[in-house]
């Protein structure tokens with residue numbers, strides 16, 4: 001192995017021993033039998049007398065847990081005592097220079113949702129996030145969310161120049177609100193460049209799980225916080241869902257049919273905790289519903305064989321995107337702000353599949369929740385959404401398939417079509433067995449539309465249960481990421 005250039009080498013006291021300490025140009029700090037990779041492990045340092053106190057994270061040994069209960073990381077302080085003033089000055093200067101060269105975020109705006117998940121986000125912030133940020137000397141402003149859409153409201157008028165990132169200690173819901181808040185700003189083009197960070201503290205932590213799993217890390221609070229402190233970034237596709245003038249910006253997924261029904265209707269069993277999904281999932285499989293309707297999509301390269309080319313009637317529908325009108329009285333965002341990607345949808349190679357369908361699922365990232373590897377091949381910024389589609393499936397096969405959701409094995413089932421699409425139109429219809437009842441369209445864990453006779457159909461939604469156009473803007477948003 002090539003020997004690294006040594007920047008500094010000095011005698012130090014550490015743990016009552018005198019030993020040689022070295023700092024390499026590549027940021028490796030070594031003394032005795034210890035080694036720290038500054039970029040990966042060191043949060044910051046402070047100086048007391050001749051002592052440099054290095055705040056770091058290290059892998060926990062077997063059986064040690066901290067930071068949210070399942071972490072592999074623990075905070076640790078290492079003390080190096082220099083033997084002269086000159087050595088101290090040069091060591092602190094070189095360490096600081098190295099940390100400064102890493103381009104880490106210095107000021108963060110942090111949302112904490114005290115209401116999400118097990119209602120423990122405030123404690124998670126206090127006990128597990130804050131100490132790491134303090135060790136890294138990151139400045140932050142904390143805003144607890146007080147009601148639904150509060151985060152979206154705050155982000156709309158936030159002075160973004162003051163911050164290097166916006167962090168959500170929450171589930172996916174608040175993160176999606178932040179995305180929507182940024183994109184309806186007048187200065188959205190600049191605003192959307194701010195990196196967003198997800199610290200898992202909700203029921204649905206699909207984005208945090210997807211990010212950490214992409215680097216083989218557990219979906220733990222400490223891992224997520226460390227990845228934010230280290231400041232690596234990656235881009236993320238944003239899907240614009242539109243119905244006439246009404247738009248919603250999505251970063252995770254859309255579900256219609258079985259998955260949406262389980263996700264939303266199981267609310268009534270919330271008292272069961274996460275078991276509600278399995279319990280209600282079983283009910284829905286035994287009383288399986290199939291929905292009429294169709295999906296029209298632009299297949300990505302390599303998936304052109306799925307579906308049929310459009311007939312004349314549907315071609316006209318594509319020609320007249322304005323046909324997709326929203327109902328009167330729905331909330332419309334102001335005219336300025338992001339209008340969705342500029343794609344000439346008429347020029348695209350659309351194809352169509354007719355229902356009835358058991359389930360339609362569109363995914364931007366691999367994990368829909370910590371236990372749901374919905375779209376194992378999904379990539380963060382490939383400009384595509386992964387479509388997971390079930391038209392018909394015997395109940396036993398469906399049951400088996402649902403048990404494989406946690407490892408992504410379901411997409412190999414002969415009853416599942418799994419493909420990548422660049423644009424998508426959902427034409428949702430009523431249940432095949434009961435035309436008086438329609439379904440639910442679930443986007444990023446929230447209800448976007450409810451059809452007639454659907455669960456809680458009297459509740460107002462942003463869009464109507466009608467044609468929905470989805471376009472993808474490749475890499476529009478930026479996320480803090482472990483790699």
Ligand SMILES: Nc1ncnc2c1ncn2[C@@H]1O[C@H](COP(=O)(O)OP(=O)(O)OP(=O)(O)O)[C@@H](O)[C@H]1O
Nearest residue numbers: 115116117145146148149170171172173202203204
């Ligand atoms: N103080 C609050 N009271 C009520 N709702 C809130 C509050 N703060 C945020 N919310 C809303 O809570 C919803 C869920 O938030 P989040 O995604 O963080 O948690 P979650 O646990 O994943 O969600 P859920 O419990 O709904 O599955 C969001 O729609 C958000 O607007």
